[in-house]
Amino acid sequence: xxxxxxxxxxxxxxxxxxxxxxxxxxxxxxxxxVNFAQGDFMMLGAFVCLGLTNAQFLGLPxxxxxxxxxxxxxxxxxxxxxxxxxxxxxxxxxxxxxLTxxxxxxxRFVAGLIWGNQPVSLExxxxxxDVRFGGVVxxxxxxxxxxxxxxxxxxxxxxxxxxxxxVAMQAASQNQxxxxxxxxxxxxxxxxxxxxxxxxxxxAGILFASKGSIEPSIGLLGxxxxxxxxxxxxxxxxxxxxxxxxxxxxxxxxxxxxxxGYSQVMAYLxxxxxxxxxxxxxxxxxxxxxx
Amino acid sequence: MTLTQxxxxxxxxxxxxxxxxxxxxxxxxxxIRGVSLDVRDGQIVTVLGANGAGKxxxxxxxxxxxxxxxxxxxxxxxxxxxxxxxxxxxAGIVHVPEGREVFPLLTVEExxxxxxxxxxxxxxxxxxxxxxxxxxxxxxxxxxxAAGTLSGGQQQMLAIGRGLMARPxxxxxxxxxxxxxxxxVSEIFDIIGxxxxxxxxxxxxxEQNAVVALDVADYGYVMELGxxxxxxEAQRLLESKDVQEFYLGVKEETQRGQKRWKQKKTWR
Numbered sequence: 115x116x117x118x119x120x121x122x123x124x125x126x127x128x129x130x131x132x133x134x135x136x137x138x139x140x141x142x143x144x145x146x147x148v149n150f151a152q153g154d155f156m157m158l159g160a161f162v163c164l165g166l167t168n169a170q171f172l173g174l175p176x177x178x179x180x181x182x183x184x185x186x187x188x189x190x191x192x193x194x195x196x197x198x199x200x201x202x203x204x205x206x207x208x209x210x211x212x213l214t215x216x217x218x219x220x221x222r223f224v225a226g227l228i229w230g231n232q233p234v235s236l237e238x239x240x241x242x243x244d245v246r247f248g249g250v251v252x253x254x255x256x257x258x259x260x261x262x263x264x265x266x267x268x269x270x271x272x273x274x275x276x277x278x279x280x281v282a283m284q285a286a287s288q289n290q291x292x293x294x295x296x297x298x299x300x301x302x303x304x305x306x307x308x309x310x311x312x313x314x315x316x317x318a319g320i321l322f323a324s325k326g327s328i329e330p331s332i333g334l335l336g337x338x339x340x341x342x343x344x345x346x347x348x349x350x351x352x353x354x355x356x357x358x359x360x361x362x363x364x365x366x367x368x369x370x371x372x373x374x375g376y377s378q379v380m381a382y383l384x385x386x387x388x389x390x391x392x393x394x395x396x397x398x399x400x401x402x403x404x405x
Numbered sequence: 406m407t408l409t410q411x412x413x414x415x416x417x418x419x420x421x422x423x424x425x426x427x428x429x430x431x432x433x434x435x436x437i438r439g440v441s442l443d444v445r446d447g448q449i450v451t452v453l454g455a456n457g458a459g460k461x462x463x464x465x466x467x468x469x470x471x472x473x474x475x476x477x478x479x480x481x482x483x484x485x486x487x488x489x490x491x492x493x494x495x496a497g498i499v500h501v502p503e504g505r506e507v508f509p510l511l512t513v514e515e516x517x518x519x520x521x522x523x524x525x526x527x528x529x530x531x532x533x534x535x536x537x538x539x540x541x542x543x544x545x546x547x548x549x550x551a552a553g554t555l556s557g558g559q560q561q562m563l564a565i566g567r568g569l570m571a572r573p574x575x576x577x578x579x580x581x582x583x584x585x586x587x588x589x590v591s592e593i594f595d596i597i598g599x600x601x602x603x604x605x606x607x608x609x610x611x612e613q614n615a616v617v618a619l620d621v622a623d624y625g626y627v628m629e630l631g632x633x634x635x636x637x638e639a640q641r642l643l644e645s646k647d648v649q650e651f652y653l654g655v656k657e658e659t660q661r662g663q664k665r666w667k668q669k670k671t672w673r
Binding site: 278281282284285288289291292293294295296297298299 | 468470489490491493494495499500501502506507508509510511515516518519520522523567571
């Protein structure tokens with residue numbers, strides 16, 4: 115029973131890490147840039163939803179505020195690509211990386227200005243309720259996080275494999291030049307990828323916020339999610355989720371069974387071991403071009 | 406007015422594509438130094454030249470992947486110089502790039518579908534896929550296989566098939582013979598000839614392999630260091646002493662069985 119609860123809460127945390135990692139990988143695959151503000155996208159998504167739904171701010175019903183927040187974050191990602199990131203085209207990748215790190219600071223600062231730096235809670239109908247499966251009592255929030263992540267994964271799978279736009283995004287990430295030759299509007303697709311990762315980050319943020327209180331500094335979770343993406347194999351979407359879940363599961367178990375000082379290190383120890391023994395990650399997607 | 410100029414002016418009347426005084430730079434390097442040429446409707450026109458002559462750059466400039474500094478690219482009388490690649494594809498020009506450049510992790514079918522990205526008519530796209538499979542039966546066999554796992558020759562067939570899926574009126578082919586065995590080269594050039602005759606696709610074919618290219622082509626240009634240095638009917642180019650010497654490797658031998666002096670190029 116004890117173990118089951120650890121597994122469920124680990125999975126729930128892992129899903130959030132996995133979703134943030136998914137955002138990293140989406141952008142990396144499409145544009146070969148790493149968006150270090152991905153964690154802060156998640157934070158912003160959570161706060162936008164909070165700003166829309168909490169009585170203290172706009173007070174919209176949660177079921178309206180959540181999709182609205184997702185759309186707003188999508189528009190934010192799209193706009194960011196068009197206005198800022200696209201101008202960096204042709205610059206070294208380090209420039210984009212530094213830019214996104216700086217962007218993360220700006221977002222945390224702005225969120226602090228608007229919503230304050232104290233921990234606040236999202237007023238969501240999911241928080242603080244229980245569900246019973248036979249004799250097992252689980253938090254509704256955790257069950258929700260896991261099921262929404264599963265649903266989103268299925269949706270993304272269909273999007274990338276069954277829709278024209280999704281396949282075109284895959285095509286452009288595998289061979290950008292060939293995509294240009296086929297008349298695929300690569301630039302617009304890149305904007306859409308940023309929009310998509312903004313939306314996924316918003317979902318992660320809303321789910322995270324319904325599990326507990328949030329403050330602007332939760333954006334730093336992005337580092338853990340980055341580790342998750344690397345563990346799973348940077349460039350593989352299922353790998354990102356898997357990496358997130360692995361980290362999510364390691365945390366509660368090491369906190370339970372390993373001395374306090376060491377337990378926090380376990381996730382990074384795993385990252386270290388993966389980098390040494392399987393440098394391309396667990397689900398590496400490597401393809402060498404035939405000549 | 407010299408003979409060549411006269412021919413170009415006359416040719417422009419029934420040309421689908423007329424390039425005029427095109428100049429393109431790779432950073433500070435001038436890769437195309439004022440190229441003018443014509444591709445007539447229904448023909449196969451080849452552009453020959455060694456590595457670094459600017460052939461690929463010329464194709465990239467036409468397909469909109471690179472922007473020209475100067476000059477005009479008239480496609481059916483409309484200037485498409487500097488247009489975005491997707492506009493150029495929509496207008497009916499498709500570029501089959503050098504070195505295949507398929508989408509390695511997508512299946513053969515998905516690769517073909519990406520060729521038709523700019524089209525909305527689902528029914529005729531399906532017909533065209535069958536048409537592509539009829540020219541390249543091996544692709545039908547491998548339709549669910551990832552393109553990266555195909556052999557080099559099959560990837561070249563896929564690249565051509567993917568180009569056809571855009572229903573082009575003009576196809577720009579960049580070195581389809583690159584890295585293929587002689588048998589495969591003749592098979593692929595055979596199909597290129599058939600596509601030209603049966604599907605009425607006008608072709609602009611860039612090649613280093615002058616023999617196969619001139620064999621299938623109607624008209625040919627020779628490019629060197631970013632300029633067109635010769636232009637003539639393919640058959641006449643094939644017979645010309647300069648092309649034989651510099652591109653076909655035919656050596657004129659004296660009675661003593663060796664050459665006495667090096668032939669000079671006549672265009673410099």
